[in-house]
Amino acid sequence: MLPFVFAFHWSLSVLFQSLFQHRYAAHRMFTMGPRTERALHLSTALVQGSSYLDPRAYAILHREHHAYADTERDPHSPSQQKNPLRMMLHTARRYTGLLTGSSSSEPRFLGGYPEWPAVDRLFSRWPTRIAFGALYTLFYRRFATRRWHWALLPMHFVMGPVHGAIVNWCGHRYGYRNFASRDESRNTLPVDVLCMGELFQNNHHARPASPDFAARRFELDPTWQVMRLLARMRLIRLAPASKGEHAKHQPSPLRTNGGTLLAASPSL
Numbered sequence: 001m002l003p004f005v006f007a008f009h010w011s012l013s014v015l016f017q018s019l020f021q022h023r024y025a026a027h028r029m030f031t032m033g034p035r036t037e038r039a040l041h042l043s044t045a046l047v048q049g050s051s052y053l054d055p056r057a058y059a060i061l062h063r064e065h066h067a068y069a070d071t072e073r074d075p076h077s078p079s080q081q082k083n084p085l086r087m088m089l090h091t092a093r094r095y096t097g098l099l100t101g102s103s104s105s106e107p108r109f110l111g112g113y114p115e116w117p118a119v120d121r122l123f124s125r126w127p128t129r130i131a132f133g134a135l136y137t138l139f140y141r142r143f144a145t146r147r148w149h150w151a152l153l154p155m156h157f158v159m160g161p162v163h164g165a166i167v168n169w170c171g172h173r174y175g176y177r178n179f180a181s182r183d184e185s186r187n188t189l190p191v192d193v194l195c196m197g198e199l200f201q202n203n204h205h206a207r208p209a210s211p212d213f214a215a216r217r218f219e220l221d222p223t224w225q226v227m228r229l230l231a232r233m234r235l236i237r238l239a240p241a242s243k244g245e246h247a248k249h250q251p252s253p254l255r256t257n258g259g260t261l262l263a264a265s266p267s268l
């Protein structure tokens with residue numbers, strides 16, 4: 001049973017990161033009412049648990065990534081870092097600086113992200129992270145039936161940063177390109193269930209305002225399918241530019257380096 005629980009936590013955690021921190025907080029690809037926003041915010045915190053990512057720090061960091069992709073000012077780029085671990089540490093330093101306020105950012109990257117200080121502070125504190133880690137460990141103690149099951153446990157503690165590292169390392173290093181963008185972005189998998197569509201980095205960098213990260217017939221973006229479902233249930237409203245199929249089939253004029261980064265943020 002534990003491998004299924006692991007796969008479930010992995011999928012849900014990366015889905016919420018893709019949906020809430022990336023497509024909503026950083027890009028504003030959809031809107032929703034204040035109560036729905038709070039529900040999604042809290043659900044994200046509970047699902048991500050010990051590796052919850054503050055949406056404000058995430059959004060600023062991610063906007064920097066789009067603006068400076070694969071240059072020395074990119075907070076995470078395999079072209080600038082020797083290995084994934086170094087890249088993760090470099091990103092963690094920048095993220096912590098933004099979280100604690102010890103680092104500042106260009107004003108154009110600020111604003112337009114959800115802020116809920118009580119939740120963001122609580123879930124970013126070490127005692128909370130450790131408490132979630134203890135809960136995962138108790139769960140494993142109760143349900144682990146094979147010795148190798150325990151090898152999965154540490155991954156629950158650091159799932160958020162691991163997802164980020166996979167997307168940012170593989171998505172800018174391995175795979176194919178549909179668009180001749182100025183960065184090194186790649187589409188790593190044609191059907192990206194592993195990271196819920198986030199590995200279509202080349203499509204996303206070429207068309208950062210498109211909420212559907214798939215661009216060709218054989219590509220499938222699971223998070224976009226979830227967004228369509230949520231929109232049909234009237235829980236979210238898609239940004240006007242994203243509704244039609246034209247968003248999928250026409251290359252966007254948007255450019256990543258120094259160009260428009262968001263779907264609907266007034267701040268850029």
Ligand SMILES: [Zn+2]
Nearest residue numbers: 065171185201
């Ligand atoms: Zn990227």
Ligand SMILES: [Zn+2]
Nearest residue numbers: 027062066204
């Ligand atoms: Zn993005």
